Amino acid sequence: MHLLDIHFHQNVFHWSSSEIAVWYKHHRYYYSPIRNLLTEDQNLRKQVQREERLHNQITALQKASAIESSTPELDEIAKELQETQKTYASNEHALYKAECLLHPILKDAYIKLRRDATWFMREGLVQDCADRGGCCGRQCGCCAKRHLSKRRRRGEGHCTTECGCCISFRGYDLPKEEKDKISSEFVGMLESRLSPHFINLANGYISPAKPHGLGKIESWWKELFGPDYYDKKVM
Numbered sequence: 001m002h003l004l005d006i007h008f009h010q011n012v013f014h015w016s017s018s019e020i021a022v023w024y025k026h027h028r029y030y031y032s033p034i035r036n037l038l039t040e041d042q043n044l045r046k047q048v049q050r051e052e053r054l055h056n057q058i059t060a061l062q063k064a065s066a067i068e069s070s071t072p073e074l075d076e077i078a079k080e081l082q083e084t085q086k087t088y089a090s091n092e093h094a095l096y097k098a099e100c101l102l103h104p105i106l107k108d109a110y111i112k113l114r115r116d117a118t119w120f121m122r123e124g125l126v127q128d129c130a131d132r133g134g135c136c137g138r139q140c141g142c143c144a145k146r147h148l149s150k151r152r153r154r155g156e157g158h159c160t161t162e163c164g165c166c167i168s169f170r171g172y173d174l175p176k177e178e179k180d181k182i183s184s185e186f187v188g189m190l191e192s193r194l195s196p197h198f199i200n201l202a203n204g205y206i207s208p209a210k211p212h213g214l215g216k217i218e219s220w221w222k223e224l225f226g227p228d229y230y231d232k233k234v235m
């Protein structure tokens with residue numbers, strides 16, 4: 001038996017020796033439908049965060065120029081927002097399609113996890129957001145509050161290159177080419193041989209298993225939301 005196929009009883013994902021399949025609860029599953037799910041989820045989050053940011057920019061500009069209802073800058077952002085809004089339906093549908101193509105056992109676990117609106121505040125995903133320079137590495141609490149925005153039904157989750165708070169913190173917006181490069185690097189990381197990043201995200205998005213070893217993030221959340229908050233969110 002190959003070393004990768006020994007611990008297949010576990011409730012978490014890990015690579016099988018075939019390198020195109022992962023073990024999860026006694027069975028092997030092709031990795032590609034999970035990869036598609038992760039990339040479509042990221043695309044939708046980018047879209048929703050971009051919309052949110054443009055909306056906030058418009059509101060701020062309208063407040064600043066209370067008398068003038070139209071300025072060249074405001075018109076430009078409004079146009080950008082309109083263009084972005086047009087792509088929501090296709091991004092939402094792409095995620096729906098990826099969800100439909102998940103194996104029923106994985107889909108069942110995926111759906112159960114999402115009964116909690118803040119399902120994505122799990123250690124592996126919070127840590128990944130912090131490591132990427134996202135809001136979970138600071139004390140703003142944006143990700144935990146993101147599901148409260150009622151603008152869009154889907155697209156909740158951690159920061160992307162379109163997060164307004166991350167852009168403000170960085171002090172500048174990345175050019176489109178740079179954002180596209182980061183997106184394709186994300187896919188490349190999921191597709192690299194026996195990718196640990198893929199396993200971390202697959203566990204975060206699907207597995208109900210409680211992750212081990214809470215670190216600095218835990219104490220930040222406890223500080224922000226009270227001693228019981230983080231424990232309730234980490235399943």
Ligand SMILES: [Zn+2]
Nearest residue numbers: 135140142165
């Ligand atoms: Zn933030």
Ligand SMILES: [Zn+2]
Nearest residue numbers: 135159163166
């Ligand atoms: Zn952010």
Ligand SMILES: [Zn+2]
Nearest residue numbers: 129136143158
């Ligand atoms: Zn985050």
